[in-house]
Amino acid sequence: MVQKEEEMRKGPWTEEEDYKLALYVNLFGERRWDFIAKVSGLKRTGKSCRLRWVNYLNPALKRGKMTPHEQRLVLQLHSKWGNRWSKIAQKLPGRTDNEIKNYWRTHMRKSAQERKKSAVSSSSSSSSKSSSSNIITEIKEPSFYDTGGLDVVASAEKKFNAVTPTSNLDRTVSRSTESKNVEEKEESTKFYSMDEIWKDIELPEENYNIPSQTMASPIWDYCPDFLWPMDEEETKMFLPMSYQFHSFNQEMTG
DNA sequence: AATCTAGACAACCGCACCTGC
DNA sequence: CGCAGGTGCGGTTGTCTAGAT
Incomplete structure (x- = not known):
């Protein structure tokens, strides 16, 4: 049931992990973190996923200095x-x-x-x-x-x-x-x-x-618009992650 | 140029609470 | 009612970086 601890990743998140997490949170919403962690193929705990989303990836976040x-x-x-x-x-x-x-x-x-x-x-x-x-x-x-x-x-x-x-x-x-x-x-x-x-x-x-020094979460700098308004593209998300990320990169690089 | 230091930020941990069975 | 799993919160630690020495 619970993944073995030695299999779980810790420490800083990679861009690929961020991509995956963002995709799956968009699919399933900001809940069921354990589920998201599992189906996304991320070797992270649900807790870790939630934290990453809440503190870093959430597009609603302001960044930059406090006004x-x-x-x-x-x-x-x-x-x-x-x-x-x-x-x-x-x-x-x-x-x-x-x-x-x-x-x-x-x-x-x-x-x-x-x-x-x-x-x-x-x-x-x-x-x-x-x-x-x-x-x-x-x-x-x-x-x-x-x-x-x-x-x-x-x-x-x-x-x-x-x-x-x-x-x-x-x-x-x-x-x-x-x-x-x-x-x-x-x-x-x-x-x-x-x-x-x-x-x-x-x-x-x-x-x-003075306008606050805000910026979007870094991942949104390179996340294409098609990620958020979901449509038939959703179906692609259920392909194996290796394929998804590969095709995602192709989208990005043109 | 190398080293030190402080600030900013990211991430983990433990605990408590909630929910469903 | 008790238990297990999921989730959120607060505390703490680790890491990176810019500025000072």
Whole structure:
């Protein structure tokens, strides 16, 4: 049933793997990942396929740097929800939880380092831990970028999340209504003053209208249009993968 | 030019939850 | 009700690259 572990590929995805995955996700939708992994002939786990799609191949993804607006949104939402990355990602179309998580991690580490420096240089006797900016904690502490203090809200919400539909789409739809309720609940919960948070980041207002540096996922640069509006070409997809990819390449190269 | 470092991004892992049997 | 498989999430680690030294 389950493929032997030694047969499963790990590590970076190749272009060919991306092609295959994109084709089969288009055929079967963004679900049944184990099934897709199996029928596509990819020596990857369903989990790995899903991750690759969600974080990289999904055409809805924005790529490139976070805009100042997005950066502020992340900070604002994180102050409300803590490390609920998927929840935060829902509010930033085209951004993944992984991307936001990475962004946060990188920038909080940076902020923490700067803070540490300034703390050392300004005062060596200050040992107060009740700083208003406790959103930033010491580097190398466990989960240093975890705000903490939101456990109550988080656990309450966890119970609220008990009803979860199956598909990604359903989940998103459901969560949008769900999160609204949660938001209503949380609206009254205390969160960090934004002034305190904004102090830690640059706020180039003038950059607001700068178009975000976005681009399609790399694979879409060379994926032909015929891939997405599916028609009789679908039948070809059921040919052996070696043939499919070969003919695909021929399409690409003319 | 070589090496070092930090940032950005990709991917894996473990756990929890959901669903169908 | 319990179990197994599928899926999603958060945490963590690995890799690549650009800039600094």
